[in-house]
Amino acid sequence: MKKVNLFYIFSLLFIAVGCNDAIEIDQPGRLDEDAAFQSVDDLQAGLFGVYNNLDITPEIAFTAVFTDELAIGFDSGGQGFQDYGFTLNAGSATPAVIWTRSYAAINAANRLIEAAEALTPEDGEQALYNNILGETYAIRAYQHFRLQSFFSTDLTDDSALGVIAVDFVPTIDQNLLRNTNAEVFALITADLDKAQSLISTQEDPTFISLDFVKALRARMAAYRQKYAVAGPLAEQLLNKYGLATQEEYEDIWFDDSNAEIIFKLERTIGDSYDQQGATGTPAGEGWLGARFAFVTRGVDGSPYFEIGRSLFNQLDTADVRYDVIVHPSSVVDPDYASGPGAEDNDILVIDKYPGSEGRPLMNDQKIFRSSEMLLILAEARADGGSFNGATNSTASLIKRMRDARFGDDTLLPVYANQTEAFADILEERRIELAYEGHRYLDLKRLGVRANQGVLKDPVDCAFNGACSLSPTDYRFTLPLPIVEFNANPGLREQQNPGY
Amino acid sequence: MKKKLNGILTLLLVFMVQLTFAQERTVTGTVSDSEGLPLPGVNIIIKDTNSGTQTDFDGNYTLRARAGDILVFTFVGYAKNEIAVGGARVINATLDVDAAALDEVVIQGYRSSTKEKSSIASVTITSESIENRPNANFVQTLSGQVAGLNISTSSGQPGASSNINLRGVTSINGNTQPLFIIDGIPVDEGNFRSLNPQDIASISVLKDAGATAIYGNRGANGVVIIETRQGSFNSPLKMTATSILSFNTLQDADYDLLNSQEQLELTRTFGNGRGNDLTDAEIAAAPTTDWLDVFFRTGITKNNTLSLSAGGEKSTVFTSLGFFETEGILKGSDLKRFNVRNNITGRSDDKKFTYGTNVSLNYSKSNEPNAIGGSGINQNFVLGAFQSAPYITPEDYTSGLELTQGLTFLNTPLFLMDKLMNFTRFDEELKILASANAGYKITDDFSANATLSSDYTNEVFTSADRSDSFNAILFGGGANPLAGFQAQQTRRVFTFNQVTSLNYNKTFGDHTIDAGVYTEYFKAHLRSFGYNADGIDLKTFSPGDGAGFVDDNSDNDFFTDQANATIRNAGLFSYFSQVDYDYATTYGITGTVRRDASYRFAESNRWATFYSVAARWNINNEAFMANSIFDVLKLRASYGTAGNQTISGSSYFSAPDLTRNFFGTGGGYAGQNSIFLTQIANNTLRWETVTQANIGIDFEVFNRRLRGSVDGYVKETTDLFQSTPISAINAITLLNANTGTLTNTGVDVSLKYDIIRGGQDGFNMDMFFTGNYNKQELGDIPREGGELIGTGRNGGKLFEYYTIRYAGVNPANGNLLFLTADGDVTENPNADTDRVWLDKNIFPDYNGGFGLNMSYNGFFIQTQFNYVIGVDRYDFDLSGFQSPNNIAQFRNSRDILRAWTPDNRVTDIPALRATNLAGVTSDRYLRNADFLRLRFASFGYNLPKDALDSIGIASLRLFANGENLFTLSEWRGFDAEALSNTSRIYPTPRIISVGVEIGL
Structure with a gap:
């Protein structure tokens, strides 16, 4: 071999390998910020992304296990024992999940709003553009209100600490402190005003409409005890949507009927929530029914939670809500309180989320129903002192509700005083809105006025002694989560009392 | 013949x-x-x-x-x-x-040196310490043999990868394992299951900056260089056949579990569970099933290797064929492997041109159960084996369908028996390692060299569940009787590496200069795709085949299949130079500089410079040492930097472009296609840098009877890439950033001592010791107070435990007691503010090995003990065995019989109905996992040559060996070695082997 030839070969090896193809690499399939939202259609796709952040699984799961909606099931593997024992602290899952996911939704909304503002819609696209923007504002308001409900000590006090109001895309080094309730509600109200001016859809069960905005205003006003605002809004919606028939009511829970539904989050096969999700923790994202049973509906579906006995005892078999809440395979032991082995002999299986589209346990998440509006109106009446009477009273509204659910004429309630009226509203909400994520907040805001707290049947709490919780207990406000303190230690000073 | x-x-x-x-x-x-x-x-x-x-x-x-x-x-x-x-x-x-003629070759990255002239800290292990061991993955064999190299294996899956750390962990989030180079080919350190350990000639571990700086941004965790066997020029054909048969069994645990009678009685005491419904006679008659025997087995390993080597005037060749087949101790796990290797070298007539190729073709198939370590009672076989109720028997199993009718946790082992029968999961891997090198001496002083290498790995991963399995029926429900599925994923990775150099070597009198300039180019390509097919018709189904797939239809969405595909590319480019100067084999200095670019930091900090200086003084070569006891005495010192560009996980392809904001498209609300944020940019991204100082002494004394080296080091990682908390208002709560430092300070000691030198047929005995002490210290943690929960605190250990201290059982009421942050006893600690730093972590402070080897007239005995000190792990298996929550449905330890009662107030087990059992995370189950283990012992006999000559055999060796024969530890679980806080994991086995090696 010639020396020279080899020299060329080695030189070639040095030269042939340019370096740039090794160190300047664009990975395929990457979408840059600039290219993400270039048209109104892109904004529409972005809106579907923002919507996908909405999920009330955490409040449904937490409320059920922390209050008196549940008992430990015969097929329990230890799921939810912490929450069931009223153990709630800054390290618990629920505050972390509600805090982080709400802010994730707000962040997504803010990014879409920012992208929309940088875009000028073309002719013919203005209405769609407005709707997208309006719905996004409504989502931002809804998530701020969700945070307020769980983390503010007292929604009726405008000077109390609220949550952090975020109406911009933050930078990663921003660590903010809490705003006052007045400031947060100002942002929410402004967002709802914008939504109302931009949205053109009056009603739509699975997308945000003007009726959604109205329902949110009604609920928010009720939570803030601004009943002069809440009452009329709730009444308008109740009059428009009415109450479901017994047959419709059963169908609602199979997602076969949209009767009395103002807004629900759709859950369908193949979407990102179509999975079992982590069981026994409010952090689980998946089928709603899998918050209570591992596999499917009924006694064979491995229910790790069952209906709390104290709730079951409130149910009347003639009430359609008994059929909706209690699965027919349940084994009811009338003598449950005396015999040993209650875990095995008295099996009360939750059936509110039986599944849909052939998928067991997968159901739409009902956010606003007109029955809630009726109960808000009933609160407004009670608050105003008109709790008795055949018309325009708490009693007449409760009777209207019961008539619909029993499919029969029921007795007009008579209340000795305002406390009794609130107690009956709370009891009716407990049954009507069972497993829908209301009870915890209801006890917090109405418990004192109704003189009620968490009260479990002794059988359900014999093993851990956690039987009752006063509505004034500090644990009716969630603690700010440790996960936020890790980044934002200044916020520790603003931790809610008791934690 | x-x-x-x-x-x-x-x-x-x-x-x-x-x-x-x-x-x-x-x-x-x-x-x-x-x-x-x-x-x-x-x-x-x-x-x-x-x-x-x-x-x-x-x-x-x-x-x-x-x-x-x-x-x-x-x-x-x-x-x-x-x-x-x-x-x-x-x-x-x-x-x-x-002592003045230490000619042993020391491999130093891109060149070799003699031991005497080497200035670096490195250890070379020869084939003798590796061959004929029964591990599917050779890395496990290295454990305890190299001071400073800590190897722990957390899974008994055959061929499972080990956790390998050299001189402590230098990264929190990124790759912590050394760079592995086989015959010049950089290979994925996580995957050696397809390689045949019998082909390895030597393994060199490069430890200090003097050695690793030349690897630039890949050398931060040390470098392991593996060379495979070669033939020799002008030597006749030599054949070696090795055959080893091994028996793998489960190691022992010390949980002292209840039998059926005790467990059923306990359910009565507890007032919940099957015992409440049984009569005394029924309880007495209940059988006790040991579910370990049902899910674990004695696995058999067959290992056969045939190797041939020969050489002529201008070429040499080494060829080996290997066949390896092993059954894991957990049923459903195994590994089969076939290897062919061919190493060829050649040279020109004038011997100025030399070349070599190393090509190996490796194919393996392994069955790997999934969900190991998980809590799925219908998924994790190990859970079923450890925890199942003893009064359930395998005969209770009828069919998957019947198990779905009346679900109960009690049937956990039956669900898993069903899975064992119906679920298939295997991984097939084809790995081709090929390298070619060539060198040409241009003049007497100058030479040009090039090494081109590639690693092609194609994995096909298959998992399938039959439609009549319990799990399919369970989640399919009545609506979907065809709910089986099959998923397959193909992952192809091709890497190409090329090093080209020009070298200069010249001796002038006592002065020798060895210098080189190099370029290195590295490119890696990932292509993967796969599908998930829902719906299996059993009439035509066989795992891996698609004839039984059920097509999508208009009635429902049950059979909508999912497809996926990924392309990723990665690359590095570097140029570097090294100069080595020697004076009279007594003084030496080596300097290295490397410029390095990584594709990861394209938009932030693309180029980096790494360097090192190493020097030595061969004191024994000085005149004044002429009559000392030292045969060898060498002082070494080095200082320099190396980098870690694999800052997120250990893959070439992870975190390819963290410097940019990204959106993605995919399923959004109600399954609608949508656009959403997927990545928040970090535009200050850079590599992690490890700066290391090392001082070492090599010595040989007493006529070389005692040989050893001692090294002290300080390694500081700066710009640690770690998850840094950010406010939830950013939609995420953690973002990875370069922040903080981690310092590893330690000492490596290696000693060998010939106790008795008895001559060829006499009695010989020697002993060895390797040890490492390593101390970790975090610094510059970017949080208030210098504390980052989950990572550690300034001045503390990496991943130091931060939790509430458990303080025993309250004699008054049987509740658990804890300590507040101030040390006061409480039943209801504050979950946030009562947590304290425990000064404990999972990494060892001391680790190493020692052993004794003896031989007499052809007989030999080798032993190797490993020890680890300073490891604390959570024993969550024990937590389960002591938990009242498990009484009704699982199995408990006899410990729980000591539970607090009004008559038994002073005890370590809380009352079964203690009111604060749930809700407090504490260190109650944090346990010391230090151990001393007989890692390896071998006994054998080399037949005398004269006896063999008559039957035409050159050599014959018979041997028996054992791994993990016994372990002394406070740890009560099956395997003290696992570097994991996960419970219900697959323990590594005890292995007993017999083998024969024949040379022809």
Whole structure:
């Protein structure tokens, strides 16, 4: 071999390998910020992304296990024992999940709003553009209100600490402190005003409409005890949507009927929530029914939670809500309180989320129903002192509700005083809105006025002694989560009392 | 003999370029030391050629030479001996100890040196310490053999990868394992299951910056260089066949579990569970099933290797064939492997041009159960084996369908029996490692060299569940009777690496200069795709095949299949230079500079510079040492930097472009296609830098009876890439950033001592010790107070535990007691503010090995003990066995019989109905996992040569060995070694092997 030839070969090896193809690499399939939202259609796709952040699984799961909606099931593997024992602290899952996911939704909304503002819609696209923007504002308001409900000590006090109001895309080094309730509600109200001016859809069960905005205003006003605002809004919606028939009511829970539904989050096969999700923790994202049973509906579906006995005892078999809440395979032991082995002999299986589209346990998440509006109106009446009477009273509204659910004429309630009226509203909400994520907040805001707290049947709490919780207990406000303190230690000073 | 081989040789011709029998005659002999001890591994080279051989275990050699050739005998620590080949066919040689002639080759990255002239901290392990061991993954064999190299294996899955750390962990989030280079090919350190350990000739571990700086941004965690066996020039065909049979069994645990009678009685005491419904007689009659026996087994391993080596005037060849088959101790896990290797070297007539190729083809198939370590009672076999109620029996199993009717946790083992029958999951891997190197001496001083190498790995991963399995029926429900599925994923990775260099080597009197300039180019390509097919028709189904797939239809969305595909590319480019200067083999200095670019930091900090300086002083070569006890005394020192560009996970492809904001498209609300944020940019991203200082001494004393080295080091990682908390208002709560430092300070010690030197047939005994002490210290943590929960605190250990302290059982009421942050006893600690730093973590402070080797007249015994000190792990298995929550449905430890009652107030187990059992995370189950383990023991016999000659066999060795024979530890679980806080994991086995090695 010639020396020279080899020299060329080695030189070639040095030269042939340019370096740039090794160190300047664009990975395929990457979408840059600039290219993400270039048209109104892109904004529409972005809106579907923002919507996908909405999920009330955490409040449904937490409320059920922390209050008196549940008992430990015969097929329990230890799921939810912490929450069931009223153990709630800054390290618990629920505050972390509600805090982080709400802010994730707000962040997504803010990014879409920012992208929309940088875009000028073309002719013919203005209405769609407005709707997208309006719905996004409504989502931002809804998530701020969700945070307020769980983390503010007292929604009726405008000077109390609220949550952090975020109406911009933050930078990663921003660590903010809490705003006052007045400031947060100002942002929410402004967002709802914008939504109302931009949205053109009056009603739509699975997308945000003007009726959604109205329902949110009604609920928010009720939570803030601004009943002069809440009452009329709730009444308008109740009059428009009415109450479901017994047959419709059963169908609602199979997602076969949209009767009395103002807004629900759709859950369908193949979407990102179509999975079992982590069981026994409010952090689980998946089928709603899998918050209570591992596999499917009924006694064979491995229910790790069952209906709390104290709730079951409130149910009347003639009430359609008994059929909706209690699965027919349940084994009811009338003598449950005396015999040993209650875990095995008295099996009360939750059936509110039986599944849909052939998928067991997968159901739409009902956010606003007109029955809630009726109960808000009933609160407004009670608050105003008109709790008795055949018309325009708490009693007449409760009777209207019961008539619909029993499919029969029921007795007009008579209340000795305002406390009794609130107690009956709370009891009716407990049954009507069972497993829908209301009870915890209801006890917090109405418990004192109704003189009620968490009260479990002794059988359900014999093993851990956690039987009752006063509505004034500090644990009716969630603690700010440790996960936020890790980044934002200044916020520790603003931790809610008791934690 | 030759005739018999013809068939095999014909086969092998497929792989060989040429096979040469030279025209020389055979010379044999024995090489021994001045005391008459045979010396194995002595290099014998015919002077002025590259042909030669090595002595075998008994110091014997055979080679072919011409009369007039001069045989040069060299061996580490001995003086060179040259003997001319005359008329004699037997040439015995004696080598005298000579500390001044340490010619053992030390591999130093891109070049080699002699041990004496090496300035770096490195350890080389030869094939003797690796071969004939039963581990599917050779890395497990290295455990305890190299000071500072801590290897722990957390899974008993055959071929499972180990956790490998050299001198402590240097990264929190990124790759912490050394760079592995096999025959010049950089390979994925997580995957060696397809490689045959019997092909390995040597493993060199490079430890200090002097050694690793030349690897730039890949060298931060140390470098392990593996060379496979080669043939020798001008040597006859030599065949070695090895056959090993191993038996793998579960190691012991110390949980003292209840039998059925005790468990059922306990359910009565507890007032919940099956015992409440049974009569005393029924309880007494209940059978006790040991579910360990149902899910675990004695696994059998068969390991066969045939290797052939030969060499002619211009070429050498080494070929090996390997077949390995092992059953894991957990049913459903196994590994089968087939290997072919062909290593060829060649040279030109004038010997100025040399080249070599190393090609190996490796195929493996392993069945790997999934969900190990998980809490799925219908998924994790190990959970079923450990925890299932003893009064359930395998005979209770009927069918998957019946199990879905009346679900109960009690049936956990039956669900898993069903899964064992119906679920299939296997991984097939084809791995082709190929490298080619060439060198050309342009002048006497200059040479040009190039190494091109590639690693092609194709994994096909299959998992399938039958439609009649319990799990399919369970989640399919009545609506979907065809709910089985099959998923397959193909992952192809091709990497190409090229190093080109120009080298200069010149000696002027006492001065020697060795210098080189290099470029390195690295490119890696990932292509993967796969599908998930829902719906299986059993009539035509077989795992891996798609005939039984059910198509999508208009009735429902049950059979909508999912497809996926990924493309990723990665690359590095570097140029670097190294200069080594030696004066009279007494003083030396080596300097290295490397410029390095990584594709990861394209938009932030693309280029980095790494450097090192290393120096040595061979004190024993000084005149004043002439009559000292030291045969060798060398002082080394080095200082320098290396980088870690694999800052997120250990893959080439992870975190490819973290410097940019990204959106993605995909399923959004109600399954609608949507656009959403997927990545928040970090535009300050950079590599992690490890700066290391090292001082070491190599010594040999008492006529080389005691040999060893001691190294002290300080390694500081700066710009640690770690998850840094950010406010939830950013939609995420953690973002990875370069922040903080981590310092590892420690000492490595290696010692070897010949206790008795009895000569060739006499009694020999030697012992060895390797040890490492390593202290970690975090610094500059970017949080208020210098604390980052989950990572540690300034001045503390990495991943230091931060939790509430458990303080025992309250004698008054049986509740758990804890300590507040101030040390006061409480039943209801604050979950946030009562947590404290415990000064404990999972990484060892001390680790290493020691052993004793003996031989007498062909018999030999080897032992190797490993020890680990300073490891604290959570024993969540114990937590389950002591938990009242498990009484009704699982199995408990006898410990729980000590639970607090009003009559038994002073105890370590809380009342079964203690009101604060749930809700407090504490250190209650944090346990010391230090251990001393007989890691390896071997006993064998080399048959005498004269007995073998008559039957035409060159050597015959019979041996038996054992791994993990016993362990002393406070740890109560099955395997103290696992570096994991996960419970219900697959323990590594105890292995007993017998084997035979025949040389022809």
